[in-house]
Amino acid sequence: MKFDEAIAAFEPALPLAVAYSGGADSTALLIACAARWPGQVEAFHVHHGLQAAADGFERHCADVCERLGVTLKVQRVDARHAPGESPEDAARRARYASLATLARGDGTRAEVRSIGLGQHADDQAETVLLALSRGAGLAGLAAMPEVAQRDGLMFHRPLLGVPAADIRAWLTARDVPWIEDPSNADARFTRNRIRAELLPALDRAFPQFRLTFARSARHAAQAHGLLVELGQQDLATIGTPPAIDALRRLSRARQANVLRHWLLRTHGCTPSTAQLDELLDQVEACTTRGHRLHIKIGTGFAERRGAFLHWYNPSPPTEASR
Template sequence: MRADPVEARVHAALDRLAGDRPALGIALSGGGDSTALMHLAHRWGRVRLLAATVDHGLRPGSEAEAQAAGLAASALDIPHEILRWTRQGGGNLMAAAREARLRLLADWAVRHGLAAVLLGHTLDDQAETLLMRLNRGAGVDGLSAMAESREALGIAWLRPLLAVGRAELRHWLAARGLGWVEDPSNENEDFERVRVRKAIAALDLPLRQLAQSAENLAMARDALCDFAARVAEGAQSRAGSLALPLDAFRAAPPEIRRRLLVAGLRFVGGGDYPPRREPVLHALAGLETGARLTLEGVIAAPRDGFLWLIREPAAAARAPAAEGAAAIWDRRWRVEGLQPGQQVRALGHGVLPGLDWRGAGLMRDEAAASPGIWQGSRLIAAPLLRPAPSHAVRPLGGLPEFRALLYTH
């Protein structure tokens, strides 16, 4: 009997992406793509499945749709949870909703011990995303295809439907008498993706060729990442700071310098997302003159044959105090051994005259941005500047984490 072509493609992708995982989460909206994903993953039958639906509460009927998604999951004996979002603040609504969806799903996955979550992005999404980003003037990274697997927020996000079109999935569901919910916002031309989707249909643009262009650009992106990693050979990391070989940095093409600086800023500053392009280009122009500058809470300064990237003391001082037996501070440090009433805060410049920061091999600002153990206003320990057997302090990242950021998209 001939294998179903949709199942064959999706199950092959699941074998490749998730065959060694004991359990998977499914981001289930109740629409055709995610509903098909749930049924296809269930028929694959290799791992335990859990599903979650994010209810953004942005339109009437969203709660009922989330409940309907839960009933569809329950019919397959898949545990289901509804995650509700309450919007706070202004800004771009769709961007805020996307970020909230990922964070809610990541928190849900962590609660249930899931290391990976399946997403229902399709071949159509690849093509639409390419055109949307082209319209915004995106570079190679932005125009590259969505990856089948990526790491973010401590979770692996897997996309096993990227080789399957949206219409194929709906035909697959209909042939089996399986229903789904059509989100009315999919016809709302106030949204860019809807306008792009309709333009693709009106112009009869070939989805697979558009997706292939995105894959070609992804290959070019990966080559640039490899080039940047080679230029970074000889980099050093200490106390959460990063030093890039200055001659190699200056000799590299502008795009490679940009990639190195962006990865370095994220490594030292602890940011989840790359900084905006224009400030980075402005910073690169300043570095060509040998200037010392600050961007994204990071000081960049040429010194002793290296481009040093160190945490800005003022940014470290703004980081919330951390406490507890195993505290994470400034998104960059793990501190163990804190006693009740003790906190981790930035050391600051004020206490440095009484500490041998030069003997510790650090720069003055580097020392000021380092973790201090405080009890109220009294400094208990400065672990990076003098031994503190009662407190273990280590940076969350080193050179392997920096190199990984060069490949993070």
Template sequence: MTNLTIRLRQAMQPWRTAPAWRIAFSGGLDSSVLLHLLADWAEHEELPPLSAIHVHHGLQPAADAWPEHCAQVCARLDIPLDIVRAQVAPGASLEQAARRARYAAFAERLGPGEILLGAQHRDDQAETLLFRLLRGAGVRGLAAMPGSRSLGCGTLLRPLLGCSRAELHAYAQNRGLAWVEDPSNADERFSRNFLRRQVMPLLAERWPQLAASLSRSAGHLGEAQQLLEELAEMDLLAARGVCALPWLPLPSLDVSAVAALSDARQRNLLRHWLALLSRMPDSDHWAGWYDLRDAAADATPIWKLADGELRRAEGRLWWLSGEWLRPPQPLDLPCGALGEPVELPGNGCVHLAGELPRARWHLRYRRGGESLLLPGRGHRDLKRLLNEWRVPAFVRPRLPLLFDGGELVAVANLTQAPGMAASGVRLHWSPPIGDRGLSW
């Protein structure tokens, strides 16, 4: 049994009870070695069901032959293969766009608890650390590739991170493996290729243990990132506080609790909180957070990020995305009984609990100047009532209002006129939830 085999089995031992192991199989050297190692293991021991996934981007003519190569390899090893044709969205970085398309395809095909096995190795880890260092990454980025992380409904696992490219190449040659070569790997216009072909060999001449040392540093930085995340979780627990509007399903934090932390802990907390909601800003863009935090109490500052925006209202930070970034369509909906939820274009859905008596019922949004009769208080201006209830300004134009002719009789989720309350009728609004964040 080779050292490569031993290290693979040690890395995979905690995952032996997973429902399935699926190999990200490009047909290249690294994934070919991983596929053969697992196939050989499966011949001698009972493992979770093995299968492979090949993502075909179609970005270059040479790639058209790779699915057939992968199919032949998997057929010889009796391993099922799923060939996925992915569309790469246009963008500034072709590498990044292809990676996003690839991992999106993997995530869609992973069942609950299943493991996707990637063949990245120690040299890849070293290159990733150096590449991100040159781009000015922080601790999270410099931790490079984690050994495992969640992906879709399952887990992405990289069991060969402790192995060198030379070890994989020697194994492939000894076993007589055939693999495909990606012509784009020789194109030094891509930064990763330039590092791999020009910079890393030069550094390794002076520091022969370069890849091992950089990989070890990535491990230390990974531990540091874990500590930062644990600190962020502690701060997040205190900063969530209690929202006065439990029916509003938006991520939010208590501004004063966040502002009480040091600037470094504020940034650490917000990076952690926003990680699943948006791509993070670079260092210069954090000025938007300080402007938001330090604005006057009566101001309505906005911090725009890649996938949404943060607003401050009623003492809290609110994350808005998706439909919340677009004004709702005008509403003037005649209605009788709304026992079943009714979709409001771009604004969630609404329904009535109870039965309305005969009248001229209409659902509308605010137009200004509305007032509502309240028990023991007479008519009160709706604007002042919304201030009392601490409804954020960005919610107010979306609140469904129920009118009897021209008279306001109910504000969804908040209150209704005495006659409505006595009848047991309640107007319920389920607001839009926004985008559910990043999946990988």
């Protein structure tokens, strides 16, 4: 898909904010949206404070927005990661929390209803490859959705079908500058190694890989949606907390699916593959009333209490540790 075609097909609820980092992708998205919906688009910039260049990024964004006549809102956050935490995950959570804060407004303007994100076809391919490298299930292979609801907002990714090179060509043709974030070249991050090494090799071997990867991600998203529906139906049958006898009457695959659904939706817990396999083995062994079940699952434990399966966290996180 061409960049102009993607923008023409983009129909968000207005007013719209664009998450604007100053990079090529968000720059192109901001310029195109501001031209299409004058006076109804603003820019949200999250200052992560993770590198010395961050102040320069903010100044660049302010200059561009002034030239465009677009309001710029800035949120400064401390996105440093805790020991053992992924730096990328920490930065992503801080970014989404900041965007939600900015969207709530200051009481002097209409509240933003939609936020545009600049991820493109290369980003989607990288996400699929990351998921494959981690042995992810359908939820991971579905990669990034084009539209998602979070914190009461609609997040849109209208450029998922547009290659990164096309976006940069669009900007270059208009002589528009953008920022190249130096952290994107840091080979310590897996995503950057995929971008620098794997994507060029795929381009040479399979020039259409962006299109086919995106198609596979959409298929995975549809299949994951069906599993979620099945999990909801099975959970309604076995109850909350799950009745072990009712759970045992399901096939092992459906047991795994409904347990994942129950743990995530009810307790915000995602078991590892090994933990879930052990839990399924123990459920299968629950043929007598006295069989004890107590297994580490995520940050807590699953255990048998009478006829039911329960999950609990003996040490829930405090506000200071979140």
